[in-house]
Amino acid sequence: MPMISTAAAQESTVATTGEWYLVQCKPRQDERAEENLIRQGYGCSRPTCRRERTLRGQMHYAEESLFPGYLFIHMPEGANWAPLRSTRGVARVVAFGGRPLAVGHELIMQLQSRASTHIIAKFNPGDKVTILDQGFAGIESIFMTMDGEERVILLINLMNRQQQISLPLASIANR
Structure with missing residues (x-):
């Protein structure tokens, strides 16, 4: 269109x-x-x-x-x-x-x-993505699931521990 x-x-x-x-x-x-x-x-x-x-x-x-x-x-x-x-x-x-x-x-x-x-894009659980902003710019993470329509839950490695974070969908891109 x-x-x-x-x-x-x-x-x-x-x-x-x-x-x-x-x-x-x-x-x-x-x-x-x-x-x-x-x-x-x-x-x-x-x-x-x-x-x-x-x-x-x-x-x-x-x-x-x-x-x-x-x-x-x-x-x-x-x-x-x-x-x-x-x-x-x-x-x-x-x-x-x-x-x-x-x-x-x-x-x-x-x-x-x-x-x-x-x-x-729609991401599938386990897809590797890159965070674009929010203080985590450039950090590679793993897509876990959608959190509503416009947010995602990611798994990142932070200080040698895996942590879950929730970010806006627009803040990530395929790796």
Whole structure:
């Protein structure tokens, strides 16, 4: 799935001036909000990632929002914000002090490029993994099990003793 949903939306965001803003969507309506905003002519970016899921004993890939409940919208300078309030799937534009805060174009492009290549892998017990951050960066460990949907339990060798630790799933990579 492309990071900017249509070629026309991508061309319009590059050709015009304006800024990117963060939009909060109604619960589980990210895709609906994106479709409706694009239909109205707005440029949208909803970074997604592929996730492995086991369904009826078979492995399937599912495309999911990288930031569930949020998407980015490109608003040209002087654009009317009123239609956003009545767009199906949109809850609100994220604002601070009553003013929407612009998100840098460079950040949007980085998110799109990273999300397009990122697959959240499923690990099997006994797989050797490397910890990427959390003060244990570079330490090799053994995947034991998932701890909920976004955390993992690892076995590491610390001070000549095997210890179990729990870290975010995003903090590990295959060795």
